[in-house]
Structures are given as C-alpha cells and as structure tokens.
Amino acid sequence: MLRDFSNYMNVFDIKHTFVMENQPRPKIFHRIEYLAEIRNKALKPLKIERRKGRTDDVLELIYQYDFQESDFTCPLDFQAVKKKNNELEFRDSWVARDLRGEKFRSALDLLSYHPETRRRNEQKLPFQVQCSWNGVAILNPKPFYEKNPISFRRSYSDLGECSASECSLLCNDFWSRGYKRIVAVPEILVSYRLEDAILLDPVYDKALKVNRTLEEKIKYVNGPPQVICVGLDGNNRINPDQPKLWVNYTTSGTEIE
Structure with a gap:
C-alpha cells in the first residue's frame, strides 16, 4: 500500500x-x-x-517565521506568462506592498525599488514588507484570539476605508494591533497551477548559485507613512475597479519597536 x-x-x-x-x-x-x-x-x-541548499518550502517558512521573529511570513507567488514564453512573474501585486507602500513589480528579480528590499531580494534573502500574502502565510495567532479578535473582513465602507483585498486588510489589522513584523521569503515560490510549478527547477538552481554577502537576519525598520490601495467596490467582479489611492493603513503608528 x-x-x-x-x-x-x-x-x-x-x-x-x-x-x-x-x-x-x-x-x-x-x-x-x-x-x-x-x-x-x-x-x-x-x-x-539543507546541505544541498534546498528545504521543504513550508518548513523553511516556519523556520524564517521563528528566526526573523516575525508576525506574518509569506513566500512569493508566481505565474507563467504564455505570451512571454512562460516567463515567471510575480502574481499577487494587488496585496503585496513594499516599505515605500508601493505595489510589488512583476519581475521576480526586481520586485521593489526600495534599496534594502532590492538588495536582499537580489540575494534571495527574506525582506521586510508592509504587506504580503502570496498563497501561504505563517501567522502569529494572538490577534485571532486576544481581546476583540480580528478576522478576515471587508472594508468599513461606512468609515471611508478603501475596499482593499481581505488579505490587505488583515495586514493592516495586524499593524493596528501592534503586530508589524511582516516578511516575504523570495527563496520560496508557490504557484496555483501544476503546469507552472514544474517550471521552477531552473529558478531554484539559479538561487542556489547566488553569492550572499548580507546577513540573513532582518533589521526591522518603520513602515511607510501610507500605502497604495486599489479598491474593489462592485459586486460580481474579480478584479479591482477603483483607481489607486494613497491611504493610511494603521491606527497605532508605523513605528516598529
């Protein structure tokens, strides 16, 4: 059997x-x-x-969650673009925000123009973000069971909150509760289709050859003053239908202690 x-x-x-x-x-x-x-x-x-430089993806995320002392740890998700000869691109730019509050770019090797993020991503080292989700997330459970627990939700439209993704709003609620250490692990890539997943080996082989000169441990900095939000207001829609706005995202400040 x-x-x-x-x-x-x-x-x-x-x-x-x-x-x-x-x-x-x-x-x-x-x-x-x-x-x-x-x-x-x-x-x-x-x-x-581990000696080969490869580990089980979920175990690596759990390890980085613990090692980086983070509250929210994610991989990168990707998709193969057939029009570009199956070139792999970052997928969930609706949710992911860098430390400048901007959307991730589609190029996996150039996700952000934030200097430290760019350097760490080039060396395939975990980097700090304002928000990420990307198919998998290792989360600090405390916000879900402490006083006034949070959950996935829609925006508070009656309060004028931008109608962001439920994952974006979860990040924002983490920030508001003081759980502000959010990390993306570029060494781990996940897809939503088997035909995309089988294209990963050359990407992993390339990552193994990267010369790492930076420390693996993240030195956390304060978050951006605002983030870009692209809202989805209408019913029976899949994609955002509102223009991008710069919005506040936390009620407890952007400082990280």
Whole structure:
C-alpha cells in the first residue's frame, strides 16, 4: 500500500521518504533515547536537502517565521506568462506592498525599488514588507484570539476605508494591533497551477548559485507613512475597479519597536 502511495506522490513530484524497518525494540533500552532515535530518522531527508541548499518550502517558512521573529511570513507567488514564453512573474501585486507602500513589480528579480528590499531580494534573502500574502502565510495567532479578535473582513465602507483585498486588510489589522513584523521569503515560490510549478527547477538552481554577502537576519525598520490601495467596490467582479489611492493603513503608528 505504501509503495502504491509513493508512486502516486511521484506523479505529482511530491518529495517524500518512507522508512520501513523490521527491527524489534532492543531488550535493553531507554525510552526517550529510543524514541528520539526513531523520530530523528524523519529529519534525515531535511538535513540532506539543507546541505544541498534546498528545504521543504513550508518548513523553511516556519523556520524564517521563528528566526526573523516575525508576525506574518509569506513566500512569493508566481505565474507563467504564455505570451512571454512562460516567463515567471510575480502574481499577487494587488496585496503585496513594499516599505515605500508601493505595489510589488512583476519581475521576480526586481520586485521593489526600495534599496534594502532590492538588495536582499537580489540575494534571495527574506525582506521586510508592509504587506504580503502570496498563497501561504505563517501567522502569529494572538490577534485571532486576544481581546476583540480580528478576522478576515471587508472594508468599513461606512468609515471611508478603501475596499482593499481581505488579505490587505488583515495586514493592516495586524499593524493596528501592534503586530508589524511582516516578511516575504523570495527563496520560496508557490504557484496555483501544476503546469507552472514544474517550471521552477531552473529558478531554484539559479538561487542556489547566488553569492550572499548580507546577513540573513532582518533589521526591522518603520513602515511607510501610507500605502497604495486599489479598491474593489462592485459586486460580481474579480478584479479591482477603483483607481489607486494613497491611504493610511494603521491606527497605532508605523513605528516598529
């Protein structure tokens, strides 16, 4: 059964390892030492991939969330543009905002003109943003269960709030609650279509050859005074239908302690 399941996962190019051993528990053993040895076998593939410079994408996001002491950590999402010979471009520019408050550009190697963001992205190192989502997010759970918990929502149109994406508004609510450390990890790319995902290997191979001279740890700075918002007011629409506006996004200031 496991062999059949392995073949099924191979069809979708999902990395996996099954370890099957027919070894009885030794007659003399220490429970913790014995269980630790068994559990560590599950970590061996991760260590091998780390030496190669590759890790499981979600595990890398969790690692960066912890290492960067962030509140909100995301990859980059992308799409292949058929009109450009399947060139890969950044996708979710409706949500992502850099430290100048501007939309991400489509070029994966030049997402932002913010100087530090540009340098770190060139070296495929995590960088600070005002907002990001991009298909996956590792979130600080506290804003969802503390007093007056937040949730995904529409804009408060009666208060004149720009009708941004629910993900943009979540970022803004994080800022207003004081959870302001939001990070994008350019080394991790996610797609929404299998035919796009299979195009990633050359991109990852290129990233492995990058000469990194900057520190991996982010030095957080204050957020932008305002951000660009492109609203979606109408019903039965997919894309924004309002002109871009520069708007305030937080009620607790843009300073990061």
